[in-house]
Amino acid sequence: MLDNEVNVLKEHVPTENALNEEVPTVRDGAGDQPALDLSAIDAVVSDMDGVLWRGAEVLPGVAELFGRLRQRSIPFVLATNNSGKEAEAYAERLRGLGLTGVTADDVVTSGSVTAEFLASEYPAGTAVHVLGSAALTAVLARAGFVVEEPGTSLDVDVVVAGIDLEFTYAKLARAMDHLVAGAAFYGTNGDVSLPTAQGLAPGAGSILAALAAASGRKPTVMGKPEPYAFESAVRRLGALPERTLMIGDRLDTDIIGAQRFGMPAALVLTGVETAESAATAGFPTEATFGDLTALSSAWEKALEAAVTKAG
Numbered sequence: 001m002l003d004n005e006v007n008v009l010k011e012h013v014p015t016e017n018a019l020n021e022e023v024p025t026v027r028d029g030a031g032d033q034p035a036l037d038l039s040a041i042d043a044v045v046s047d048m049d050g051v052l053w054r055g056a057e058v059l060p061g062v063a064e065l066f067g068r069l070r071q072r073s074i075p076f077v078l079a080t081n082n083s084g085k086e087a088e089a090y091a092e093r094l095r096g097l098g099l100t101g102v103t104a105d106d107v108v109t110s111g112s113v114t115a116e117f118l119a120s121e122y123p124a125g126t127a128v129h130v131l132g133s134a135a136l137t138a139v140l141a142r143a144g145f146v147v148e149e150p151g152t153s154l155d156v157d158v159v160v161a162g163i164d165l166e167f168t169y170a171k172l173a174r175a176m177d178h179l180v181a182g183a184a185f186y187g188t189n190g191d192v193s194l195p196t197a198q199g200l201a202p203g204a205g206s207i208l209a210a211l212a213a214a215s216g217r218k219p220t221v222m223g224k225p226e227p228y229a230f231e232s233a234v235r236r237l238g239a240l241p242e243r244t245l246m247i248g249d250r251l252d253t254d255i256i257g258a259q260r261f262g263m264p265a266a267l268v269l270t271g272v273e274t275a276e277s278a279a280t281a282g283f284p285t286e287a288t289f290g291d292l293t294a295l296s297s298a299w300e301k302a303l304e305a306a307v308t309k310a311g
């Protein structure tokens with residue numbers, strides 16, 4: 001009995017991405033990037049937290065980089081693994097940073113990716129149980145799903161779990177019931193922690209790990225580094241993955257996910273990674289930038305060099 005319990009616990013020890021079949025590590029893909037040619041980029045997908053801002057602090061070069069992209073008619077999409085807020089809330093913050101005209105359509109959250117994916121797999125009206133934020137419930141309801149209301153009982157086909165700042169034992173038990181009864185299991189993203197102004201806090205991946213342990217089931221995870229978020233962003237841009245630049249601050253989600261999806265990637269050191277962690281992972285220094293200002297000037301230089309070469 002005791003042995004059995006210990007084994008169950010061991011199986012579910014939360015690692016950086018405890019829930020995926022193939023655990024991505026910084027070492028297993030971050031060095032596999034061909035030389036970054038910024039003059040050959042037609043579109044951009046950028047992470048937000050640690051790239052555009054860190055908590056309340058706006059990071060250097062945001063208005064400059066996105067202003068230049070606009071001038072050059074290079075379209076962009078902003079992508080986050082956080083499903084705690086709706087796309088419109090991010091769009092509003094982005095407009096406040098000077099990215100005028102940005103709308104919810106220019107923002108991909110792990111919640112919007114999950115809703116899009118489920119809408120492609122299940123008919124409208126499918127009953128869904130959400131263990132997550134009000135924003136996640138709203139985006140799924142808007143996509144045509146019938147979301148089980150608290151205190152009611154539906155025969156649900158799908159359980160979706162994500163970040164929930166009001167997570168409780170009772171919520172865990174309810175979601176577990178549906179999974180044990182056979183509902184399909186999806187997770188918005190696997191990040192076990194997330195950075196806050198007060199330091200690291202538990203992320204969606206920790207909630208998924210609890211639910212996976214309780215139910216003995218394993219979720220299909222939607223956010224970065226899984227391909228669904230990149231697919232959604234590239235589809236919105238109407239661009240080719242190999243000519244779409246991913247800008248991110250995390251090797252294990254933004255960068256590895258982009259590389260696996262066939263996108264070139266630029267790492268900025270304003271978030272999670274440091275010059276040391278990037279070097280240790282074998283990520284090329286030519287694709288590593290101190291901040292967005294450094295990326296902007298490298299981009300200008302690459303374009304000038306391309307014009308000189310062509311001329």
Ligand SMILES: [Mg+2]
Pocket residue numbers: 047048049050051248249250271
């Ligand atoms: Mg980030």
